[in-house]
Amino acid sequence: MKSTILVIGAAGQIGSELVQALRSAHGRDKVIASDIHSSPPEVLADGPYEQINVLDKAKLAEIVIAHKCEEVYHLAALLSATAEKNPALGWDLNMNGLSNVLDLAREGHIKRMFWPSSIAVFGPNTPKDRTPQRTIMEPTTVYGITKVAGESWCEYYHKRYKVDIRSVRYPGIIGYKSAPGGGTTDYAVHIFHEALKQGHYDCFLSESARLPMMYMPDATKAVMEIMAAPEEKIGLRTSYNISGFSITPAMLADAIRVHIPEFTIRYEPDYRDAIAQSWPSSLDDHMAREHWGWKPDYSLQAMVEDMLLNLKKKVPVE
Ligand SMILES: NC(=O)c1ccc[n+]([C@@H]2O[C@H](COP(=O)([O-])OP(=O)(O)OC[C@H]3O[C@@H](n4cnc5c(N)ncnc54)[C@H](O)[C@@H]3O)[C@@H](O)[C@H]2O)c1
Known part of the structure; x- marks a missing residue:
């Protein structure tokens, strides 16, 4: 077999x-x-x-x-x-x-x-x-x-x-094909859906919560x-x-505004912000790079462009 x-x-x-x-x-x-x-x-x-x-x-x-x-x-x-x-x-x-x-x-x-x-x-x-x-x-x-x-x-x-x-x-993992499953970094997926649907997002992390994302x-x-x-x-x-890029909700909102200038965001941190505050802002991934050749392809800007392009095909915008 x-x-x-x-x-x-x-x-x-x-x-x-x-x-x-x-x-x-x-x-x-x-x-x-x-x-x-x-x-x-x-x-x-x-x-x-x-x-x-x-x-x-x-x-x-x-x-x-x-x-x-x-x-x-x-x-x-x-x-x-x-x-x-x-x-x-x-x-x-x-x-x-x-x-x-x-x-x-x-x-x-x-x-x-x-x-x-x-x-x-x-x-x-x-x-x-x-x-x-x-x-x-x-x-x-x-x-x-x-x-x-x-x-x-x-x-x-x-x-x-x-x-x-x-x-x-x-x-934190950001993607357009599937919904996130209850993590502290889920905001970075929700924000795209709300930006396209409402032009606005209420964020459960604080403006400056900088976290590694991919x-x-x-x-x-x-x-x-x-x-x-x-x-x-x-x-x-x-x-x-392993690391991709490190971003705050404010940096992500700015990157979305390049494509949707009227997009607004309000910060209403909840218990998840305390979890985010206890995590790293960025990671040293040189061992993965040296041992098995790890290298990410996507920057923040490239990710935002690709997310919006693909979500626009999925989310009907009025
Ligand atoms: N998504 C992220 O940002 C992220 C970041 C770091 C690590 N991870 C890790 O990656 C893995 C996958 O994460 P994800 O975001 O896809 O999670 P998710 O919550 O989206 O998916 C987990 C899946 O496991 C299934 N499941 C729950 N209980 C089960 C059980 N008893 N038996 C079989 N299946 C069961 C759920 O139905 C769900 O489909 C996890 O180990 C998670 O800790 C995810």
Whole structure:
């Protein structure tokens, strides 16, 4: 039987785009999308789909073994803002879901796996500018705590059981094809939809909350490249800092105004602003660049231009 690729949590913001990229690269039938929902969203309907709750280890093992899923992308997680509302579920899903996948890799069923970490691993005591790969972490959210623990758990499985695990610390991801799933950086997607629909956006972060961000095509490229790299190039088995551009809501609003001059924004920071304040402003990603050749393609301006171009085709503007 030929081996296949499995994406867990495929119906989310990143998964729905990653599945499309993987299907283009490897063929539609080779990539199995899976999520907790009983049926796939339309964007995943062009290839195989399985309902998998990643916390159901027996069902997960059954699918992985039955379809010889030797490459797995594990994306199911409770994101930063949502996990603060239900910390126990955040811990359970983010830690036990990861453990279930790692165990199947330890048993030899999965040969190579990807699991994303996040800039949420960092906290208020972390140096904020050009945050180094290795530095003080001390996250304050349950999401960040699970990502730090998850990174060490991945490294442990690599050292102890030779699991080929690869990971990047994603910054906030901006894309036009899928909706964000309850993170602190979701504003950077909502702002485009509201700019086109209303010409106005009420922002839940403060004007000066500067955070590292990345355009979805770069986020997808990072996964594809780290997974394709020869094993000896992956010198880090915790997770790599990768960076796109660093922006505040005010900078993003200005960049949108270049194309929509009448666009207005009002700042009404809520609990998510405190989370944003505890995260880095920018990242030092030289290790990813040196080890496996990471280099983003999109600047802030290029991203804004492409987002507006594509969303205008989707959002009817009066
Ligand atoms: N989007 C970002 O800006 C960002 C930034 C940093 C890291 N990440 C990481 O990337 C990964 C994917 O993020 P995303 O933005 O696509 O998240 P998302 O919330 O959009 O998608 C997560 C998916 O997981 C599914 N899911 C939830 N519980 C599940 C379960 N028990 N079993 C199977 N599936 C389940 C959900 O239905 C959803 O489709 C996560 O690990 C996240 O921490 C995302």
